[in-house]
């Protein structure tokens with residue numbers, strides 16, 4: 001990533017599908033003094049994403065795409081990203097898979113947060129899998145997005161101890177708290 005110079009902020013788009021707690025946290029992070037990013041665009045694949053409320057709350061442009069015709073939609077998204085001069089995409093609970101072509105166009109500039117200690121448990125139901133396998137630790141990872149699902153280079157990871165009392169709800173709550181620290185830390189790392 002380019003070095004951070006002076007007051008220049010990297011315009012960022014956050015892609016969401018759901019609650020948007022990571023989005024809210026990234027918006028908070030984009031307002032602190034040492035932040036390298038500004039959040040200029042929120043993209044969702046559904047108008048049901050609760051996180052869209054943060055677009056209104058923080059006065060950030062939002063756009064909803066249904067992602068049914070992926071090629072067509074991605075073309076539109078690329079035009080929008082260019083228009084908004086976006087240089088970083090943060091996936092934050094975004095539950096759609098982007099095409100190889102799209103990822104290539106934004107090569108090295110798309111990052112994702114995933115609720116497991118990658119390369120363990122790519123895909124869905126990560127906490128259930130960690131508990132079922134009696135793992136000592138769950139956790140989260142921030143990684144670069146490549147065309148292989150949840151497989152790009154890891155930027156940062158955080159372990160979370162799994163106790164005998166944990167079910168996937170209690171574990172996911174504790175991991176989510178760590179996600180909120182890890183995502184900003186990973187962004188600071190890539191820009192420094």
Ligand code: GAR
Pocket residue numbers: 016017018019020021022023051092093094095113114115123176179
């Ligand atoms: C987070 O736990 C995130 O790691 C996960 O979805 C949740 C979204 O929460 N992402 C994935 O599973 C991506 N494969 P949020 O909407 O409150 O940020």
